[in-house]
Amino acid sequence: MRPMLASPAAAPPTGPSWRHEVKWDGIRAIVTVSGGEVSIATRSGADATARFPEITGSHLADFDDIVLDGEIVALVDGAPDFRTVMHRLAPGGGRSRMSATSPEDARRMARTPVRFMAFDVLRAAGHDVVTMPWSARRALLEGAGVADGVAVEVPEAYEDGAALFAATLEQGVEGIVSKRVDAPYRPGVRSEEWLKSVHRQADTFVVGGWRPVAGSLAQVGAILVGEVTDDGLRYRGRVGTGFSASSGRALLEWLTPMPQCPFTADDLPPEDLEGTHWVRPEITVDVTHLGRSAGGRLRQPSYKGLRLDIGGARG
Secondary structure, eight states, rough: OOOEEEEEEOOOSSSSTTEEEOOSSSSEEEEEEETEEEEEEEEEEOOOOOHHHHHHHGGGGOOOEEEEEEEEEEOOOOOOHHHHHHHHOOTSSSSGGOOOOHHHHHHHHHHHHHHEEEEEEEEETTTTTEEEEEEEHHHHHHHTTTTOOSSSEEEOOBOHHHHHHHHHHHTTOOEEEEEETTOOOOTTEEEEEEEEEEOOOEEEEEEEEEEEEETTTSSSEEEEEEEEEEEEEHHHEEEEOOOOHHHHHHHHHHHOSSSSOOOTTOOHHHHHHOOEEOTTTTEEEEESOOOTTSSOOOOOOOEEEEEEEEEEOOO
C-alpha cells in the first residue's frame, strides 16, 4: 500500500475540523505486521526491513495483524537528522543495499539508532480501516498499544496549528502536517485533506563546484556550496533543485574553473568528490532550505539566484 500524501499550504488551516502533527524529517514508511512478522516498505514500495532491526525487533512483533503509517527518524541532539537516517537506509549508496547486512552494518546501525513515529493505522485485527475518518483511526492508534517509548512512538496531535507551527520553527523542525478529522485515508493520493506547512529559510552561500545534468556537459544539475569560516570554506551541501535552463547558463557564465577542491579537507562526502567541476570560490548565491542537520548540512536546499552584490571567499 502506498502512503497518503499531504498537499503544500502557505500556513496551517484553522478551526475545529483540523488536527495538527509535527512533520518529521525522515523516511516515510508503511510497517506491516502479519503473524508476528514485521516488514517495512518505503514510500516507493522498496523493502527496507533489513535496515531497521530495532523496529522489526520491537514489541510490534507481538501483534498478529496491523498496518501502520509513519516516519522513521534518527534524532541527533533531540532533532530529526535526515542525512543520518538516509545513511541507515542505504549506507553503500543504492537500492540494492537496502536488503544487505553485514557485521559492519550491524555495528553502524547500533551507533545510529532510529525510531518509528507511527501517526496512522490502516489495518487492525483483520480489518481494513482506511475508510474510517481520521479521528476514529487516531483513537484506534492511540488505544492499540503500539508505542514502546524506545523504537516506536505515537506522536501527539494538537488542536492549535499556529502554535505548533511556531514551536517547530523555534526548535528547528521541518514544519507540521494538518489533517481533517473527518478524512478517510486515501492510499497513494496527494490530498488537500492533509496539508503540510514547512519552514523555508534563505541564506547566502559560496559556490565551490558544480555538477552537470546526466548526459550533458554544460547544463547545471547541482552546485556544491559552502560558508567561509576561520578554518576555510566549509561544505554545506549539494543544491540540486531550483534551476531552470536559463538560470543555470547564467550561473555558469560567472564561475571560474580551478583544478582543486576549494572546500576544507575531508569535508565532502565521497559521492560529491567524483564528477564535480571545481570553481574559484568567488561567486555567492541565495539558497532556500529547511534548516540544517547537526553537522551543518542544509536540509532540502533549493537554488534561488545569484548574489553578485556579495563577494565569495575572496570577496
